[in-house]
Structures are given as C-alpha cells and as structure tokens.
Amino acid sequence: NQDAGLKTYDVVVVGAGFGGMYMLHKLRGLGLSVRVYEQGDGVGGTWYWNRYPGARCDVESMQYSYSFSDELQQEWDWSERYAPQPEILKYANHVADRFNLRPDIQFNTRVDQAVFDEDANTWSVVTSDGKTMAATHVVLATGCLSNARMPDIKGLSSFKGQVYHTGHWPHEPVDFTGQRVGVIGTGSSAIQSVPVIAAQASHLTVFQRTANFSIPARNAPLTPEERNAFRSNYPEIRRKAREEMRNGIFQELPDRGALDDGENERRARYETRWERGGLTFTATYNNIALDKAANDTAADFVRDKIAEIVRDPQTAKLLQPNDHPIGSKRICVDTDYYATFNRPNVTLVDIKSGGIEEIRPSAVRAAGKDYEIDALVLATGFDAMTGSVAKIDIVGRNGRTLNQKWAEGPRTYLGLMTEGFPNLFIITGPGSPSVLSNMIVSIEQHVDWITDCVAYMRDRGFDAIEAKKEAEDKWVAHVNEVAYTTLYPQANSWYMGANIPGKPRIFMPYIGGVGAYRQICNDVAAKGYEGFAMVSAEQPQKM
Ligand code: NA7
Numbered sequence: 094n095q096d097a098g099l100k101t102y103d104v105v106v107v108g109a110g111f112g113g114m115y116m117l118h119k120l121r122g123l124g125l126s127v128r129v130y131e132q133g134d135g136v137g138g139t140w141y142w143n144r145y146p147g148a149r150c151d152v153e154s155m156q157y158s159y160s161f162s163d164e165l166q167q168e169w170d171w172s173e174r175y176a177p178q179p180e181i182l183k184y185a186n187h188v189a190d191r192f193n194l195r196p197d198i199q200f201n202t203r204v205d206q207a208v209f210d211e212d213a214n215t216w217s218v219v220t221s222d223g224k225t226m227a228a229t230h231v232v233l234a235t236g237c238l239s240n241a242r243m244p245d246i247k248g249l250s251s252f253k254g255q256v257y258h259t260g261h262w263p264h265e266p267v268d269f270t271g272q273r274v275g276v277i278g279t280g281s282s283a284i285q286s287v288p289v290i291a292a293q294a295s296h297l298t299v300f301q302r303t304a305n306f307s308i309p310a311r312n313a314p315l316t317p318e319e320r321n322a323f324r325s326n327y328p329e330i331r332r333k334a335r336e337e338m339r340n341g342i343f344q345e346l347p348d349r350g351a352l353d354d355g356e357n358e359r360r361a362r363y364e365t366r367w368e369r370g371g372l373t374f375t376a377t378y379n380n381i382a383l384d385k386a387a388n389d390t391a392a393d394f395v396r397d398k399i400a401e402i403v404r405d406p407q408t409a410k411l412l413q414p415n416d417h418p419i420g421s422k423r424i425c426v427d428t429d430y431y432a433t434f435n436r437p438n439v440t441l442v443d444i445k446s447g448g449i450e451e452i453r454p455s456a457v458r459a460a461g462k463d464y465e466i467d468a469l470v471l472a473t474g475f476d477a478m479t480g481s482v483a484k485i486d487i488v489g490r491n492g493r494t495l496n497q498k499w500a501e502g503p504r505t506y507l508g509l510m511t512e513g514f515p516n517l518f519i520i521t522g523p524g525s526p527s528v529l530s531n532m533i534v535s536i537e538q539h540v541d542w543i544t545d546c547v548a549y550m551r552d553r554g555f556d557a558i559e560a561k562k563e564a565e566d567k568w569v570a571h572v573n574e575v576a577y578t579t580l581y582p583q584a585n586s587w588y589m590g591a592n593i594p595g596k597p598r599i600f601m602p603y604i605g606g607v608g609a610y611r612q613i614c615n616d617v618a619a620k621g622y623e624g625f626a627m628v629s630a631e632q633p634q635k636m
Contacts, residue, residue, distance in 0.1 A: 104232060108234040109133075110137060110239070112236070114185070115536060137186070138239055145262045147285040174313050237475075246452055251454050252454060254455065258470075269294045273468075276290065296438045341526070342372065347378050352384075374424070483495075489517070495511070501599075503599065506561070512565045538607070549618075558626070577600075579604055
C-alpha cells in the first residue's frame with residue numbers, strides 16, 4: 094500500500110484525551126512523525142464530552158494530574174479538592190498549549206478503519222475526512238468511558254422535549270429552571286448531577302433500576318498549604334501512588350481486616366473515613382473487596398447512613414443497595430445526593446422489576462404510571478472499555494477484524510496488545526488496571542512502556558511486534574483468576590460488560606493492582622519483551 098503520495102507516519106494515535114496527548118509528547122521526544130486524530134473539536138477526551146451538571150473527578154485533583162513534568166505539576170493551581178469538569182478541560186488545554194501539541198492533532202476527524210498490511214508491516218488508516226495514510230504503529234488512546242450508550246427504550250424518539258445524555262452533553266449551558274425533568278439511571282453521573290438538577294428544576298423524577306453506594310465527597314476549595322503539602326513531596330507521593338497503591342491513589346493504607354475490630358471500634362473507623370469523604374472509604378479495611386462478611390460491615394454502615402439522611406423511610410429503603418457488595422460496582426462520590434431526596438420537588442421511582450415501560454411525547458411511563466416531564470436526562474452510562482475501539486473497523490492479519498476476535502470478550506496481552514494485530518497498541522485497554530485505578534497513573538505507565546518499546550524496536554531494526562498467543566492466553570487466564578479472588582464479579586457491573594445487552598460477561602480490568610502490574614510490564618520489557626514476537630526484514634524468523 095505504499096502508493097506514491099500516500100502520507101506516511103511513524104505513529105498514528107487515535108484520540109486526544111489524556112492518553113493521546115501524552116503519547117504524542119513522548120513519541121515526539123523520540124523524533125518520530127506522529128499524527129493524532131480526534132473526533133471532538135478540542136482536547137480532553139472523556140472530559141471534553143462529559144459536561145453534565147456537577148461533573149467532576151472522583152480522584153482528588155492533586156493526584157488526578159500528569160506527573161511527567163515537574164514544572165507542570167508545580168505551576169498548575171487546582172482550585173478544589175475534586176476538580177470540576179471545566180477545570181480539568183482547562184488543564185487539558187493548558188497541557189496542549191504548553192507542550193505545543195496542537196500542530197500534530199487533527200480535530201473533528203474520526204479514524205474509521207485501520208488495516209494491517211502484512212507485507213509492508215504497516216497500518217493503512219482511513220479517516221472520516223476520506224483520507225488514507227500509512228503508519229508503522231497505531232495507538233488506540235480511545236478511552237474507557239467515552240462511548241456514551243443510548244438505551245434502547247420504547248418510544249424514546251417520540252419524546253417532544255429535549256433529551257440529554259450525561260456522557261454527550263451539549264457545549265452550551267443547559268438551564269432546567271422551571272422545568273419538570275426526568276433522570277434515568279443512578280450511577281456516578283446521575284449521582285453527581287441529580288443534586289444540581291434538583292436545585293434548578295421545578296420537579297425532578299429519578300428512575301432507579303439499581304441503587305448504588307455513594308460516599309460524600311467533602312469537596313472544598315484547596316488552600317495554598319494543602320497544595321504545597323503535595324508539591325513539596327510530589328516525587329515521593331507519585332512514586333508511592335505508582336508502586337505501592339493498588340489503585341494508583343496515594344492514601345493511608347489499612348493494616349487490618351474489618352473483622353479484626355469489635356463493633357464500636359469498626360464503626361468509629363468507618364465514621365472517620367465517612368467524615369473524610371471520597372473513594373478511600375472502602376480502604377478502611379484491607380479485606381472489604383475480598384471477604385463478604387467484612388464487606389457487609391461496610392455496606393451496613395452506608396445503608397445506616399442513608400437511613401439517617403433520608404427522611405421518608407420508604408425512599409431511604411429504595412436508596413439502600415442490597416443486591417451487590419459495596420465496591421463491586423464502581424463506588425460513587427457525591428455532594429448531597431441522598432439528602433436531595435428530602436426536597437419536596439424530587440421523586441424517586443423504583444423501576445427494578447419492570448424497567449422503563451415506555452417514553453411518551455411528554456412523559457416517562459414506569460411502574461404502571463405516567464410521569465410528566467419537559468426534559469429527559471439519560472445517565473445510562475457507556476459501552477465501557479471496548480465500545481470506542483469496536484466502532485473502528487480494525488483488520489489485522491489474515492483479514493480478521495478485532496470485533497471478530499473480541500466477539501466473545503476482549504483478549505489482550507497485558508492490556509497493551511492483542512495477538513493477530515501487530516504494531517497496534519492500546520492505552521488502558523481491557524486486561525490492564527485502567528478503570529480500577531487513577532487513570533492518569535495508568536495512562537502514564539502505558540505511554541512510557543509503549544515509548545520504550547518503540548525505541549527498542551527502532552534501535553534494533555525491528556519493524557513489527559506482536560503478542561504471542563500463548564502469552565495472551567496465559568494473561569487472560571491470570572486476569573480472570575485474580576478477578577475471581579475478589580467480590581467484584583458478584584455485581585452486574587460495566588466492569589463485566591453487564592450493562593450492554595448481548596455483551597459477553599468478562600471481567601475486563603486487571604485487578605492485581607497498578608504496582609504489581611507495572612512490575613510485570615517492566616519485567617516483560619527487561620526480558621527482551623517476553624511473550625511478544627518481533628520481526629524485521631533482516632530477522633523475519635522471530636515472529
Ligand atoms: P453507569 O455507572 O453505567 O450508570 C448507568 C446507570 O443507568 C445505572 O444506574 C444503570 O442501571 C442505569 N441504566 C442503564 N440503562 C438503563 C435502562 N435502559 N433503563 C433504566 N436504567 C438504566 O454510568 P455513569 O455514567 O453513571 O458512570 C460511569 C463511570 O464514569 C463511573 O463508574 C465512574 O467511573 C465514572 P443498572 O445499574 O444497570 O441497573
């Protein structure tokens with residue numbers, strides 16, 4: 094396919110979120126020609142699309158930020174403990190400008206197809222503007238929570254008012270003042286947006302299929318002293334987050350299990366974490382994700398809190414999750430979520446048994462009743478981890494597509510590559526810790542690993558790298574095995590693909606922790622990329 098005139102790059106990167114931006118920066122450092130394609134008209138990825146009211150990161154801002162440049166982390170001032178979406182987007186834009194990334198990013202352009210040419214060891218990439226180019230490597234930096242999922246609900250298109258999806262929110266501010274609003278879904282996006290929408294709307298009706306556990310954020314402005322506490326210790330904090338913390342978030346680690354304490358002591362410890370707020374609640378003890386009896390103590394504590402906060406006992410009962418262990422679905426972090434149900438203008442509708450029956454021109458029909466609304470918010474989530482990849486027609490060796498290969502669930506080696514698709518890298522792909530971690534920690538680790546790998550290949554004259562089938566099979570088995578030592582597979586979560594009808598049930602992220610995972614990836618590289626085959630025109634026998 095090396096037609097005269099066909100534009101050729103060393104690397105094509107798909108997506109200009111945090112993964113794609115850093116990938117571009119690093120590959121440029123190797124002196125490579127890189128082209129990034131981004132379907133939005135700006136950088137930021139997930140943070141570009143998710144503009145719903147109340148959207149913010151659940152990982153604290155001093156940690157949900159790049160660590161690769163000390164100047165960057167010293168100069169950027171986060172304003173709050175948890176950064177709101179507009180500030181994260183501003184940060185992404187700042188990074189794009191500071192490192193002069195824009196000249197190599199083509200916005201408003203999707204990658205529609207990528208076909209591997211086995212003779213040339215290159216990818217032929219087709220974009221939505223009708224262009225075709227060749228690239229030695231393709232990096233999928235497509236994000237895990239970027240493919241908003243429209244639910245298949247009867248009558249949805251007949252609705253007369255505005256329909257919004259939290260994951261694909263309009264860029265102009267939306268004002269619900271004076272409107273009757275319906276929200277479908279009670280995951281993180283709903284839990285963040287419901288209190289904000291309730292404060293505007295004349296009436297808000299929340300349709301809940303599965304109640305979720307949520308911990309108060311205790312968000313607050315960051316003081317200069319708090320910022321400095323991080324800044325003056327950043328190297329050590331970042332090192333610990335990468336190497337010692339399972340989820341890539343620097344925090345105080347528990348030294349005991351939940352059943353090691355008596356009831357009063359346990360309650361006191363949960364109370365301390367509840368008051369502190371945030372994701373680290375489930376790290377009060379070291380066995381909450383592992384032992385059902387331990388987990389029950391944490392779940393009971395949160396259920397009791399819900400009963401204390403919510404005045405109407407029936408509503409409180411509905412809001413208390415009782416069908417999955419705490420933390421086995423992504424735990425939510427909120428500001429006044431449960432208390433919002435004490436407002437006179439908010440109604441909770443239980444749709445657990447019958448779902449949404451139908452959307453009518455001005456109502457949602459559920460639980461045998463019509464709920465009149467003017468605007469509808471779908472907080473129904475994403476086709477997570479694989480959805481954005483599946484939209485690209487990726488054709489590997491022997492004409493096999495990635496969608497064919499992954500029809501029974503995604504298979505990768507280390508989450509980084511997949512057999513049959515040489516020179517195709519994935520950032521935070523299935524089989525890596527990704528969504529179970531501070532995403533920026535995982536992104537930086539993957540980008541650094543990929544950069545080292547590409548440099549290794551160039552130094553030694555290799556043209557192609559591919560995951561070996563045995564290595565991939567072993568990795569997939571390991572990912573699965575580790576997942577089943579925890580309580581996670583007990584929930585019908587998007588980690589399992591359970592939110593998408595027909596999607597195979599496979600526990601997608603690697604739960605072994607970012608530190609252990611990093612070590613495995615480093616060892617693989619140190620052993621000359623063990624489990625991968627590399628070839629070059631001179632050394633074709635290696636693949
Ligand atoms: P989630 O966590 O996938 O939540 C989606 C919610 O929408 C969840 O409560 C679903 O109920 C509900 N849902 C989905 N489809 C329907 C239909 N058809 N009818 C009724 N209810 C439905 O997505 P989020 O955007 O909130 O958060 C995603 C991640 O972003 C989050 O975990 C953080 O990591 C950040 P279900 O639970 O399936 O019964």
